[in-house]
Amino acid sequence: MSPDTLTTSRPVEQTGPLSLPGHAEYLRGLEPVLTATDVTIDYLVEPPVHAVKNVSLTLHRGEILGLAGESGCGKSTFAYGLDRLLKAPADLRSGAVTFHDQSGTDIDVLGLSGEQLRAFRWDKISMVFQGAMNSLNPVISVKKQLFDVFSTHRPGMSKKEMLAESQELLRMVGVDPQRIDSFAHELSGGMRQRVMIAMALALRPQVMIMDEPTTALDVVVQRGILREIMRLREQLGFAVVFITHDLPLLLEISDRIAVMLQGEIVELNTSADIYRSAQHEYTRKLLSSFPSLTGDRGSFIRTGEVV
Numbered sequence: 001m002s003p004d005t006l007t008t009s010r011p012v013e014q015t016g017p018l019s020l021p022g023h024a025e026y027l028r029g030l031e032p033v034l035t036a037t038d039v040t041i042d043y044l045v046e047p048p049v050h051a052v053k054n055v056s057l058t059l060h061r062g063e064i065l066g067l068a069g070e071s072g073c074g075k076s077t078f079a080y081g082l083d084r085l086l087k088a089p090a091d092l093r094s095g096a097v098t099f100h101d102q103s104g105t106d107i108d109v110l111g112l113s114g115e116q117l118r119a120f121r122w123d124k125i126s127m128v129f130q131g132a133m134n135s136l137n138p139v140i141s142v143k144k145q146l147f148d149v150f151s152t153h154r155p156g157m158s159k160k161e162m163l164a165e166s167q168e169l170l171r172m173v174g175v176d177p178q179r180i181d182s183f184a185h186e187l188s189g190g191m192r193q194r195v196m197i198a199m200a201l202a203l204r205p206q207v208m209i210m211d212e213p214t215t216a217l218d219v220v221v222q223r224g225i226l227r228e229i230m231r232l233r234e235q236l237g238f239a240v241v242f243i244t245h246d247l248p249l250l251l252e253i254s255d256r257i258a259v260m261l262q263g264e265i266v267e268l269n270t271s272a273d274i275y276r277s278a279q280h281e282y283t284r285k286l287l288s289s290f291p292s293l294t295g296d297r298g299s300f301i302r303t304g305e306v307v
């Protein structure tokens, strides 16, 4: 890593638009792990699409930050920008993304070169996508795919260590370690997604970006996986940017929620305050469009218990 990618300044805490005093209270004492400042991303098509407009957001160590908003508002584009996964015609026009490493070093993510970026991704920030379970290679065993992560990023590890670590990862995500020799096509959709989460956890990243990670799964499997993610977050302390259009789900699992509308964050607050006293008209509209908030799932929000 070249010296110009390193800085030591710490960002000013952001409470964000339309946030209540409780939000500032929530932020007190939290340490930032990822900061996006004035990020603007366009798709250079004719006419150009201004997908993300001057978005600033701070993710704190160990927090689950939900990114909500209807289809096309720019959630995925922003998340891909955070991890430098954008491809043409997407163009990150301006802004800064800083990763505040546990070691105390700040990394200018947009300044990383190809090799530095490969080393950074998966190690510091990993990503789980909706389609990820289909991105496991069906004809390569789970073991080989997990081993590939280790041999690329941890070349010093022995095969024995890789096996022990892979089995432990599978156990952590609720997959029988004996399935390590299975091929992806032999696993259910839910299990494939759990294996993807195991791969994303393999290097113990400090941040995981999850873009609709459970949307394609049935509700029971989905809730099992979400519970696992929340438990692992407690155990391992990583932070999560969780993207979905399912606002009730975000209210259940997130510490804070950022609401996106047409490429901008229009409201940022704790989940409790978003639920109790949404400030932006669009957030209120989103909340009222989910009848489940007044039904069974609403009971969690009222009681604080995950069922």
Ligand SMILES: Nc1ncnc2c1ncn2[C@@H]1O[C@H](COP(=O)(O)OP(=O)(O)OP(=O)(O)O)[C@@H](O)[C@H]1O
Residues within 6 Å of the ligand: 043, 045, 049, 051, 069, 070, 071, 072, 073, 074, 075, 076, 077, 078, 088, 089, 090, 245
């Ligand atoms: N390759 C592309 N070329 C042109 N425009 C694009 C491209 N990909 C996305 N967009 C546009 O960028 C905007 C933001 O899209 P994005 O996929 O980030 O939204 P999203 O909130 O994640 O939606 P979804 O929940 O449907 O994934 C939309 O207007 C979309 O049509």
